[in-house]
Amino acid sequence: MRYRPEHKLATHQKIVKDASExxxxxxLNGAAVSTVMRDxxxxxxxxxxxxxxxxxxxxxxxxxxxxxxxxxxVRAAEQSPSGEAWKAxxxxxxxxxxxxxxxxxxxxxxxxxxLARVDERMxxxxxxxxxNYKNRMMPFMPGRRSxxxxxxxxxxxxxxxxxxxxxxxxxxxAVRRKVLGCxxxxxxxxxxxxxxxxxxxxxxx
Amino acid sequence: MRYRPEHKLATHQKIVKDASExxxxxxLNGAAVSTVMRDxxxxxxxxxxxxxxxxxxxxxxxxxxxxxxxxxxVRAAEQSPSGEAWKAxxxxxxxxxxxxxxxxxxxxxxxxxxLARVDERMxxxxxxxxxNYKNRMMPFMPGRRSxxxxxxxxxxxxxxxxxxxxxxxxxxxAVRRKVLGCxxxxxxxxxxxxxxxxxxxxxxx
DNA sequence: GCCATAAGATGATGTTAATCATCCTATGGA
DNA sequence: TCCATAGGATGATTAACATCATCTTATGGC
Numbered sequence: 187m188r189y190r191p192e193h194k195l196a197t198h199q200k201i202v203k204d205a206s207e208x209x210x211x212x213x214l215n216g217a218a219v220s221t222v223m224r225d226x227x228x229x230x231x232x233x234x235x236x237x238x239x240x241x242x243x244x245x246x247x248x249x250x251x252x253x254x255x256x257x258x259x260v261r262a263a264e265q266s267p268s269g270e271a272w273k274a275x276x277x278x279x280x281x282x283x284x285x286x287x288x289x290x291x292x293x294x295x296x297x298x299x300x301l302a303r304v305d306e307r308m309x310x311x312x313x314x315x316x317x318n319y320k321n322r323m324m325p326f327m328p329g330r331r332s333x334x335x336x337x338x339x340x341x342x343x344x345x346x347x348x349x350x351x352x353x354x355x356x357x358x359x360a361v362r363r364k365v366l367g368c369x370x371x372x373x374x375x376x377x378x379x380x381x382x383x384x385x386x387x388x389x390x391x
Numbered sequence: 392m393r394y395r396p397e398h399k400l401a402t403h404q405k406i407v408k409d410a411s412e413x414x415x416x417x418x419l420n421g422a423a424v425s426t427v428m429r430d431x432x433x434x435x436x437x438x439x440x441x442x443x444x445x446x447x448x449x450x451x452x453x454x455x456x457x458x459x460x461x462x463x464x465v466r467a468a469e470q471s472p473s474g475e476a477w478k479a480x481x482x483x484x485x486x487x488x489x490x491x492x493x494x495x496x497x498x499x500x501x502x503x504x505x506l507a508r509v510d511e512r513m514x515x516x517x518x519x520x521x522x523n524y525k526n527r528m529m530p531f532m533p534g535r536r537s538x539x540x541x542x543x544x545x546x547x548x549x550x551x552x553x554x555x556x557x558x559x560x561x562x563x564x565a566v567r568r569k570v571l572g573c574x575x576x577x578x579x580x581x582x583x584x585x586x587x588x589x590x591x592x593x594x595x596x
Numbered sequence: 597g598c599c600a601t602a603a604g605a606t607g608a609t610g611t612t613a614a615t616c617a618t619c620c621t622a623t624g625g626a
Numbered sequence: 627t628c629c630a631t632a633g634g635a636t637g638a639t640t641a642a643c644a645t646c647a648t649c650t651t652a653t654g655g656c
Contacts (some may be wrong), residue, residue, distance in 0.1 A: 192462070193633080194632085194633070197633080197634095205434075212508065212510060213504070215613090218612085218613060218614085219611095219615085220613075220614090228633095228634065228635085229634070229636080230613095230615095230635090231616090231618095231635050231636065231637085231638095232633065232634040233614090233615090233636065234616070235632080235633060235634070236633095239614090239615090240613095240614065240615090245452035249491075253477040258605075261470050273453065273624090283413060294557070295504070295634050296504050296554070296618070297504060297559065298437075298504070298553075298556035298559075298560060299418070299500070299502065299503070299504060299505070299556055299559070300418060300504070300505070300631070301560055301607065302556065302559035302560050303417065303418060309562060312560060313560065313561060313562065316557070316560055316561070317552050337573045337576075337577070338491060338511065340554070340557065340569075340570050340574065341550065341554075341573050341574055343553065343557065344549075344550050344551075344552075344553030344554035344556075344557055344570075344573075344574050345546070345553055345556070346549075346553065346554035346558075347549075347552040347553035347556060348548065348549030348550055348551065348553030348554075349503055349545070349553075350553070351498070351499070351503035351507065351547035351549075351552060351553075352503065352521070352545065352548065352549055354503075354504070354507035355503060355506055355517060355518065355521055356521070357505050364545075365545050368542045368545040368546050368549075369545065369546055369549050372520075372546035372581070376577070376580075376581035398603080398653095399602085399603070402603080403602095413629095420630090420643095423642080423643065423644085423645075424643075424644060425642090425644090433603095433604065433605085434604070434605050434606080435605090435606095435643095435644090436604065436605050436606065436607085436646090437603065437604040437605070438604095438639085439644095439645070439646070440602080440603060440604070441603095444644090445643095445644065445645090445647090491634090597643100597656100598655105598656080599653105599654105599655090599656085600653100600654100600655095601651105601652100601653090601654100602651100602652095603650100603651090603652085603653100604649105604651085604652095605648100605649080605650070605651095606647105606649075606650090606654100607643100607646105607647095607649095608645100608646085608647080608648100608650085609643090609645085609646085609647100610631095610643100610644090611642100611643085611644085611645105611649080612641100612642085612643085612644105613629105613640100613641085613642085613643105614639100614640085614641085614642105615639085615640085615641105616637105616638085616639085616640105617636105617637095617638080617639100618636085618637085618638100618642085619634105619635080620633105620634085620635070620636090621632105621633090621634085621635095621638075621639095622630105622631105622632095622633085622634095622641100623629105623630100623631090623632095623633100624628105624629105625628105625629090625630095626627100626628085626629080626630105
């Protein structure tokens with residue numbers, strides 16, 4: 187090969203990174219071929235030297251987006267005292283900075299409904315990403331048994347995703363922060379509460 | 392006018408209703424002019440006899456979608472014993488039927504991230520719809536003071552929206568139901584819990 | 597039965613985007 | 627220095643789609 191071997195790899199990764207941010211910022215078809223290539227300082231023509239199809243780029247972009255958010259949350263969890271990890275995750279996910287910057291946020295909060303509608307061929311990858319997300323988060327979730335942790339994962343992430351989405355509908359940053367605060371307080375209180383109840387007996391629900 | 396006066400109105404409403412379902416099922420640009428007109432048994436040409444622009448159709452479709460879901464939830468709330476209304480809302484919103492049928496579901500659960508990205512000119516309408524949604528739901532929310540009800544609205548709807556979205560990512564109906572169940576149990580237990588705690592004193596959070 | 601008119605149909609135009617064939621050029625090895 | 631080649635550029639093709647000008651036709655009043 188004529189160019190240095192790392193050249194193509196670097197270009198490829200830059201395209202994917204740009205596309206991953208575009209997709210999170212503007213939705214699944216915010217990453218038009220020519221746009222993404224221009225982001226990378228190239229023209230649209232070379233695209234198919236890097237990807238067999240636009241769907242292939244989309245697939246790699248999604249993987250990259252999930253990789254990033256999981257890394258951020260795992261880091262937050264690991265830097266916190268054990269038993270508090272899930273609280274660190276909640277505070278990180280629901281932080282105003284996360285909400286204000288969808289480009290580097292969670293793909294689920296930006297794309298979930300669109301991902302639910304993707305082509306059948308891409309569905310397995312989406313499911314795999316979600317399962318991996320859950321598996322990476324479960325060790326940090328509150329609860330004793332694995333089942334409890336899984337239930338906590340679904341409850342906590344449902345709330346966080348919904349809260350970010352509602353917040354992002356609102357133009358006033360102060361109101362956005364109020365929504366995030368509601369969700370955060372709700373989660374922190376509820377699990378504290380359910381833990382203390384669990385240690386005293388069932389809730390009767 | 393030559394046609395019966397109700398003729399145009401009926402056609403107009405049929406177009407809006409079809410578009411409202413398409414938009415919820417397929418996203419904001421699932422309602423292409425020609426598609427929606429074909430749904431209504433017409434051709435694309437007559438469209439601009441009914442709407443000044445495609446955005447105008449979109450605006451009316453969203454209003455229709457919000458109107459429908461609010462009606463469904465209010466009916467559920469009013470048919471339940473007082474004090475239990477919010478539980479009826481949660482059970483209705485998180486029912487498998489709701490989840491399986493986005494065409495007649497909540498626009499927020501299908502469109503929230505896309506709505507967050509709409510043109511500045513449409514933003515005020517979106518905010519107005521959300522505020523109206525909240526105002527219609529607040530009387531049924533748990534909590535004593537208005538502030539508590541508002542906080543409950545944000546927490547409960549965040550969780551429900553997120554849960555529906557996560558569930559819809561998953562291809563297996565049984566798993567979808569598990570996710571919905573998690574969110575439902577979590578909400579029902581948490582608010583029961585926070586109510587009993589509130590009646591015994593603050594949580595210290 | 598006939599006419600004026602508004603709902604709806606036909607077809608044109610301009611735009612955006614995906615895909616791909618073909619051309620250009622920078623580069624490492626000879 | 628020169629060449630073979632892979633990365634990248636140009637430009638064509640095709641398909642959706644929004645928009646609108648113009649034509650058709652059904653209809654209620656005369």
